[in-house]
Amino acid sequence: MLKTVDSISRMQTFVKILKKEGRTIGLVPTMGALHEGHLSLMRAAKTHTDVVVVSIFVNPLQFGPSEDFGKYPRDFARDEEMASRVGVDVIFCPKAEEMYPAGYSTYVNVEGLTEGLCGASRPGHFKGVTTVVTKLFSIVKPDIAYFGQKDAQQAFVIRRMVENLNMGIDIKVLPTIREKDGLAISSRNVFLSKEERREATALYVSLKKAESAVRGGEREPRAVIAAIEEVIRECPSAEIDYISIVDTQSLKDVTVIAGEVLIALAVTIGHTRLIDNTIMKV
Amino acid sequence: MLKTVDSISRMQTFVKILKKEGRTIGLVPTMGALHEGHLSLMRAAKTHTDVVVVSIFVNPLQFGPSEDFGKYPRDFARDEEMASRVGVDVIFCPKAEEMYPAGYSTYVNVEGLTEGLCGASRPGHFKGVTTVVTKLFSIVKPDIAYFGQKDAQQAFVIRRMVENLNMGIDIKVLPTIREKDGLAISSRNVFLSKEERREATALYVSLKKAESAVRGGEREPRAVIAAIEEVIRECPSAEIDYISIVDTQSLKDVTVIAGEVLIALAVTIGHTRLIDNTIMKV
Numbered sequence: 001m002l003k004t005v006d007s008i009s010r011m012q013t014f015v016k017i018l019k020k021e022g023r024t025i026g027l028v029p030t031m032g033a034l035h036e037g038h039l040s041l042m043r044a045a046k047t048h049t050d051v052v053v054v055s056i057f058v059n060p061l062q063f064g065p066s067e068d069f070g071k072y073p074r075d076f077a078r079d080e081e082m083a084s085r086v087g088v089d090v091i092f093c094p095k096a097e098e099m100y101p102a103g104y105s106t107y108v109n110v111e112g113l114t115e116g117l118c119g120a121s122r123p124g125h126f127k128g129v130t131t132v133v134t135k136l137f138s139i140v141k142p143d144i145a146y147f148g149q150k151d152a153q154q155a156f157v158i159r160r161m162v163e164n165l166n167m168g169i170d171i172k173v174l175p176t177i178r179e180k181d182g183l184a185i186s187s188r189n190v191f192l193s194k195e196e197r198r199e200a201t202a203l204y205v206s207l208k209k210a211e212s213a214v215r216g217g218e219r220e221p222r223a224v225i226a227a228i229e230e231v232i233r234e235c236p237s238a239e240i241d242y243i244s245i246v247d248t249q250s251l252k253d254v255t256v257i258a259g260e261v262l263i264a265l266a267v268t269i270g271h272t273r274l275i276d277n278t279i280m281k282v
Numbered sequence: 283m284l285k286t287v288d289s290i291s292r293m294q295t296f297v298k299i300l301k302k303e304g305r306t307i308g309l310v311p312t313m314g315a316l317h318e319g320h321l322s323l324m325r326a327a328k329t330h331t332d333v334v335v336v337s338i339f340v341n342p343l344q345f346g347p348s349e350d351f352g353k354y355p356r357d358f359a360r361d362e363e364m365a366s367r368v369g370v371d372v373i374f375c376p377k378a379e380e381m382y383p384a385g386y387s388t389y390v391n392v393e394g395l396t397e398g399l400c401g402a403s404r405p406g407h408f409k410g411v412t413t414v415v416t417k418l419f420s421i422v423k424p425d426i427a428y429f430g431q432k433d434a435q436q437a438f439v440i441r442r443m444v445e446n447l448n449m450g451i452d453i454k455v456l457p458t459i460r461e462k463d464g465l466a467i468s469s470r471n472v473f474l475s476k477e478e479r480r481e482a483t484a485l486y487v488s489l490k491k492a493e494s495a496v497r498g499g500e501r502e503p504r505a506v507i508a509a510i511e512e513v514i515r516e517c518p519s520a521e522i523d524y525i526s527i528v529d530t531q532s533l534k535d536v537t538v539i540a541g542e543v544l545i546a547l548a549v550t551i552g553h554t555r556l557i558d559n560t561i562m563k564v
Contacts, residue, residue, distance in 0.1 A: 008448060012448075012450055019301070020304070022302070103394075103531075104446055105392055105393045105394040105395065105442065105446065106390065106391070106392045106393075106412075106442060106443045106446035106447055107390070107391055107393065108388065108389070108390050108416075108447075109388070109389055109391065110387055110388045111387045111388075111389065112385075112387040113387065130388075131447075134390075134447055135446075135447055135448050138447055138448040138449050138450065139448045139450075160387065160388060161388045164386055164387065164388035164417075165388055165390075165416055165417055165420055166290060166294075166417050166420040166421045167420050168294055168420065168421075249385075
């Protein structure tokens with residue numbers, strides 16, 4: 001039976017009981033607008049932990065002033081039904097006024113990993129993410145927390161934060177779930193028009209082309225980036241934010257493709273910013 | 283029997299056992315060089331919690347480049363004996379290399395409360411404090427943590443952090459312990475020459491004078507600050523860093539003494555920076 005908890009103190013009380021009973025907790029932090037990507041995380045949590053908590057909180061702190069906080073898709077009834085179907089135990093959906101009361105002033109920041117890639121065009125975004133995730137971790141006290149590989153930089157940043165702050169939480173990062181044509185599933189895909197939706201496949205196609213170039217022996221980042229760019233430029237509605245090949249430790253651009261690299265891109269199609277990525281070991 | 287733990291992972295393992303046994307944990311975070319102030323915190327922890335942990339870690343992150351990190355007093359054997367005498371259960375003394383491994387990049391910061399008072403002359407100090415305290419809290423998972431009123435700004439900042447990040451830890455702030463002549467006990471007092479030690483009493487004397495001015499009806503911050511200044515200026519070795527009267531919610535200067543105010547000062551005597559304060563409700 002799915003339980004909905006919308007107050008921090010009630011969630012804390014419930015967590016105390018679970019801990020006393022020795023039950024393990026899996027947390028899937030989301031902003032709602034649940035999709036197959038989220039469901040795959042919940043299913044994994046079901047197999048690993050005794051009690052699965054899904055947080056639904058559209059975190060104002062991680063949106064820039066010109067970003068889509070206001071129009072971010074929200075449909076709680078649908079989310080509840082989806083979570084219930086995969087056997088989630090608790091939806092934790094705190095109110096913004098309780099998460100960030102007047103005078104709120106504490107922030108967690110991972111320096112170094114957050115300035116490049118999405119951080120460059122979304123200043124403050126990752127500070128918002130690490131702050132809210134720290135709060136959710138404090139409240140829910142999960143043994144394991146689940147994140148999607150689609151938000152690769154976010155996953156690296158959270159892993160680093162958990163390690164640096166000795167949070168003792170196991171962070172599991174699960175593969176990106178895709179539509180049949182390869183488009184990474186995202187809550188923002190609903191914003192795409194039919195034509196934009198068709199063009200959006202280019203992100204996946206371009207990454208596949210990059211992968212085969214690297215597999216074919218290409219070690220020059222600029223050549224691989226050019227190959228990706230070529231695919232994206234064929235889409236009339238697409239505007240490239242970045243295409244980067246970075247080291248997975250530092251998230252800094254590599255000069256030669258070697259070791260483990262993240263090939264990541266952000267592209268705005270029409271008015272919708274989409275991201276995708278692939279990790280390669282060479 | 284006092285147990286000494288110098289590795290983070292061994293501390294975490296021990297904490298897991300304590301939690302499983304349902305035992306409550308009290309944490310007294312220190313930088314060593316223990317004195318009566320610390321002991322009063324440990325004694326309180328003994329009465330409130332099942333297991334008392336004292337952390338001893340001279341945190342490099344909270345010292346500025348020109349500050350006294352290198353010469354900060356260290357005497358582990360003496361600390362151990364003192365802690366043992368008041369019945370402390372565990373000394374946790376992690377190594378700096380384990381607390382801040384290469385590539386360390388995560389920081390916790392309380393904005394707003396940390397820019398004034400000691401924050402003005404010690405930029406980065408409170409960021410260092412909140413970061414290390416977050417780490418210690420993650421590792422030790424205390425039910426209650428103890429701080430001294432002598433470091434008033436630190437106590438306010440940590441309370442705010444714990445509240446903002448929903449850490450669910452009870453923060454107890456205990457009264458400043460003083461020498462017979464009123465000097466607030468501090469690990470840094472050992473740096474004072476005999477003459478400086480005599481002069482150092484001026485901090486306490488000036489605060490007493492401020493208190494009686496306020497009790498006498500003075501509501502003008504500048505008049506009270508002038509009264510404090512007058513006492514300090516009588517000491518040839520004293521240099522005033524700041525004398526401030528701030529609101530205890532915002533830590534911003536008040537224009538009129540009303541409600542709850544913190545009267546705080548920092549004075550360098552010779553080469554030793556001393557702080558002291560009093561909280562008044564009017």
